[in-house]
Amino acid sequence: MIFRYANQMVASIEGIGHTLILLTRTLLWIPWLWRKRAETVAQMATCAFGGFPVAMIVGMFSGMVLALQSGYTLQKWGQEELIAIVVPASMVREMGPVMTGFILAGLVGSTMAAEVGTMNVSEEIEALEVMSINPVYFLALPRIVALALVAPLLTIYVDLIGIFGGAFVGDRILNLSYTTYMKHTLDTLELKDIYSGLLKALVFGTLISSVGVSQGMRARGGAEGVGKATMRTVVISFVYILIFDYILTWMVYQ
Amino acid sequence: MPEHVIEIVDLCKSLGGKQVLNRLCLQVRRGETFVIIGRSGTGKSVTLKHIIGLMKPDSGTCTVFGTEMGKATRAEAETVRRRIGYLFQSGALLASMNVEDNVALPLREIERMPEDQVLRTVREKLDLVDLDKVELKMPSELSGGMRKRVGLARAISRNPELVLYDEPTSGLDPIGTAAIDELILSMKKKLKVTQIVVTHDMASARRIADRIGLLYDGRIYFTGTPADLDETTDVVVHQFVHGEVAGPMTEKSGETKRYRRQRPPTPPPAPPTPHPAPAPEKQDFPPPA
Known part of the structure; x- marks a missing residue:
């Protein structure tokens, strides 16, 4: 029992190490990115078009639920107007980047792990090395950069949809007009809220793609190994998103 | 004395706690086709991976074109690899690219050739492996034999001096196998390359080899020409060449005992049935008077 946990612990540390090394090597290849444009x-x-439909639904309902929950509570004190502060701030600082991270981990990170993992078990990555083509440059660089850039864009989209969802609930259920909602929103949001959210999205995108490619490159044992790599990518990405969300919030707002 | 392209001395490698290669020694001369035969799991592919530098030895040396691959830096290993073509067992074509892009991959990514030259080279290499009008096909649309041909076209796209083949005929029908054998022979004739072929197909080995090495017990147990292989009286070689189930190879790994245990017990001989008494000869005709 103890040995099993010890082995799992060692494997986790090994996985973190592999992901970090992969990310570092990818960053060293950035000057050659133009070749892989x-x-x-x-x-x-692929990342954006795969994520947009789900992001719309998730963003919309996140904003609506936030507005509904906070609206009912604030209504008791006649302060339902405050949802125009609570919803946008929550969406832009937290819900937007975190929800986007979860969507991307489930959709894109898992796809990357499956794709790279299949290449690994079918000797395609070895074939690249034999041809002197560095797999980090060929596979990891375009994927990690792409997701790092798409995640902030998708976050802006989720933020906007979520804020609109809050406004919709305010107008239909809490008797708060769109104009009042938008005025409060624009008055409340600070530049810091926006850039901290986008910074989180950038970090989450980088982490998710690094974990996906790293797990794919370490996949062993055919289809079963690829399946496990895909599952691990989603779980590890979720954990990383929550840990780094706390760290980044603390760093930006301390 | 002929120049050696590859010199392996006392190469040892363990994988998963199992000693796969045990003081393996091998020399391959320039221009020859050397075939490594041996049972599955005896380390034939592992030997190739040491030659190409994908694996590092636990001890011993593997020198290719004068560079010791075990100690080479990544840049040095890549310089050597540019002189080597490698055909994987499955072809290892990139599934997301069509045939043309697969063959052109090293030319575009490493050689940075102009596009018109890339396309000309791709056409030329596909002609060499007898493939026509397949440039735009995806690997999933090709048969096993065609995938291996495309893999070979990619392996020779940079005009290598040494080509390594990992089980080039596995999974192919006899006609496909003969066609790949012909290709290997023609590569030697047309391109004058040194070739190392890993296989357990004896018919194929006899057709293409200048020399054959039998990998057994982690080392090259026997080396000789196909004629030497047929003439030897060594029991290990004899067992492998003739595909016999019982023999030193299987006894050592314990397979013969298993084989014997799995065989249904021989039924006891049936008791002899008494022959019926011979019937008196029937005389259709009355004896002559």
Whole structure:
């Protein structure tokens, strides 16, 4: 029992180490990104178009639920107007980047792990090395850069949809007009709220893609190994998102 | 004395606690086709991976074109790899790219060739492996034999001096196998390359080899020409070449005992049935008077 936990612990540390090394090596390849611009743009399109429909639903309902929950509570003191402060601030600082991170981990991170993992078990990555093509440059660079750039864009989209969802609930249920809601929103939001949210999204995007590619590169044992790598990518990404969300919030707002 | 392209001395490698290669020694001369035969799991592919530098030895040396691959830096290993072509067992074509892009990959990514030259080279290499009008096909649309041909076209796209083949005929029908054998022979004839072929197909090995090495017990147990292989009286070689179940190879790994245990017990001989008394000869005709 103890040995099993010890082995799992060692494997986790090994995984973190592999992801960090992969990320560092990818950053060293950044000067050669222009050679991979076509693949990077293609990856960005895949990430964005894959994420937009789900992001719309998640963003909309996150904003609506936030407005509804805080609205009912604030209504007791006749302060329902405050949802125009609570919803946008929550969306831009927290819900937007975190929800986007979760969506991207489930949709894109898992896809990357499956794709790279399949390449690994079918000897395609070895074939790249044999041809002297560095797999970090060829596979990791375009994927990690693409998701790091798409995550903030998708976060802005989720933020806007969420804020609109809050306004919709305010107008239909809490008798708060769109104009009042938007006025409060614009008065309340600070530049710091926006950039901290986007910074979180950038970090989450980088982490999710690094974990996905790293897990794919370490996949062993055929289809079963690829499946496990995919599952691990989602779980590890979720944990990283929550840990780094706390760290970044503390760093920005302390 | 012929120049050696590859010199492996006392190469040892353990994988998962199992000693796969045990003081393996091998020399391959420039221009020859050397075939490594041996049972599955005896380290044939592991030997190739040491030659290409994908694996590092636990001890011993593997020198390719004068560079010791175990101690080479990444840049040095890549310089050596540019002189080597490698055909994987499955072809290892990138599934997301069509045939043309697969063959062109090293030319575009490493050689940075102009696009018109890339396309000309791709056409030329596909011609060499007898493939026509497949440039735009995806690997999933190709048969196993065609995938191996495309893999070979990619392996020779940079005009290597040494080509390594990992089980090039596995999974192919006899006609496909013969066609790949012909290709390997033609590579030697047309491109004058040194070739190392890993296989357990004896018919194929006899057709293509200048020399054959039998990998057994983690080392090259026997080396010789195909004729030497047929003439030797060594029991290990004899067992492998003739595909016999019982023999030193299987006894050592314990397989023969298992094989014997799994065989249904021989039924006891049936008791002899008494022959019926011979019937008196029937005489259709009355004896002559």
